Amino acid sequence: MRKLSQSRHQYPVRPLCRLLGISVQGYYKHNDTSSELDILAASIVLFCMYVRENEHLPKSGCRELYELCRERFKDKFTIGRDKFYNILRSNGLMLRRTKYRPRTTYSGHGYRLYEDLINTAPKFKPVRNGPLVVCDITYVYTLEGFAYLSLVTDAYSRYIVGHCLSRTLGTEGPLNAINQAIDTYHRYGINISNMIHHSDRGIQYASKEYTKTLLSNNIRISMTQIGDPLHNALAERMNNTLKNGWLFNDGNLTFEQAQEAISKSIEMYNNARPHKALGMKTPMEILTGKSVNPLMNYKHN
Template sequence: RFYNVLRSNSLMLRRTRYRPRTTDSRHGYRLYRDLVNTSPKYTPAGNGRLVVADITYIYTREGFAYLSLVTDAYSRYIVGYCLSRSLDAEGPLKAMYMALETYRAYGISTEGMIHHSDRGVQYASKQYTDLLLSQGIRISMTQTGDPIHNALAERMNNTLKNGWLFNEGDMDFRQAEEAVSKSVAMYNNARPHKALGMKTPMEIFSGRGGNPLMEYRYN
């Protein structure tokens, strides 16, 4: 009865949903300097010059799942992704392997490309950095925990979760995997961006149109 009185008078505190921490920078792996948040800030001049990577979480009926995204910063095209049941490096690795295959499929060189991420253990792990270095990719990491230093990757997380994955808590893991794949396809192919001159990421990535903001800056 006591709790009913509190509830009827809006005096009950709302239970907050646990939010998993996806970044753990307390590790002994090498940390790399930030090649993006420089002065002036680095801006890619074309596809395959800069990718941003991050991990976010998704609620499922079976518990949390973790979505790794790799995005081409010039075109905003999601070149790699993986939904995983755990926070180990396997998810980010699969997403990065997909990204490399995507670039190869479109004949885009990744030699000298910058890979920018936070300082989390997944991205700093030897397995992950060895993959990047073996492909001639330069590694860049944020120097603080401030999300603004990996702003594009954070925006991508927010766009997919809040713009496309409406019913994430109602899905099991397999359904969430399917929803992520469909959401990425829709985002890449059907969502025009104001920052891309109202073109889709696919139009820019496939070479059917240049990024007007980047072209203005470099011409």
């Protein structure tokens, strides 16, 4: 049709339509529609560039732009979402997702590094609650920037025995988490004497204050010897399970809201989520032998 339109000054439209086997009315209707779509597409591009100006909404996403265009052009906005995205894509207006992952482990410190007591031959595997906890720190997106979640997990029951969300990567977060873990074990009457604490070689876990807390509770210290995440695989899986399974890592919560959401998520993880590695029991069932699944309190109205 475009070539036919370009040739109409040289050749009559009607004979060309007969030659191509299309009606004159069909040609003009298509030509007018194409012109309208071209005008709409150009208008969309200009408007979206205006919206993305620095003083307006420079990081507005496709969904926001789509809704703004619907409001702007009203009845003239006759295209669907897919066509709209194609217009943005063909004009270089799709946002590039840059996934920055903050570094949570700094091992270039002067503190003592302990040997790995877990990744041995044969590999150490706990046969009850208490002989082994795995620990790690992961980042959480909040409205105020990155926050850092310290987790302490019982390796046998998969129960999260301690956690703490901190604004910084200091020792305070992991220290609060391990103290909470010690209190949890005491509350359930589980002996932790000679327990192994396994972590990476980060400065938080190697600091004097942290190691003093462990040693004063007769807890043995184990650290990965290389940067391979598989050497602390359970702790890494715990990070992913929580962050991918619950809605606190989208960057739309304040720090305090994220704290509350994480606490509720961990409560549900410990008490309500069946775990494949536990024979579809919950961590609480393995830790205490009792089922207190809060989801069973559901009543249909």
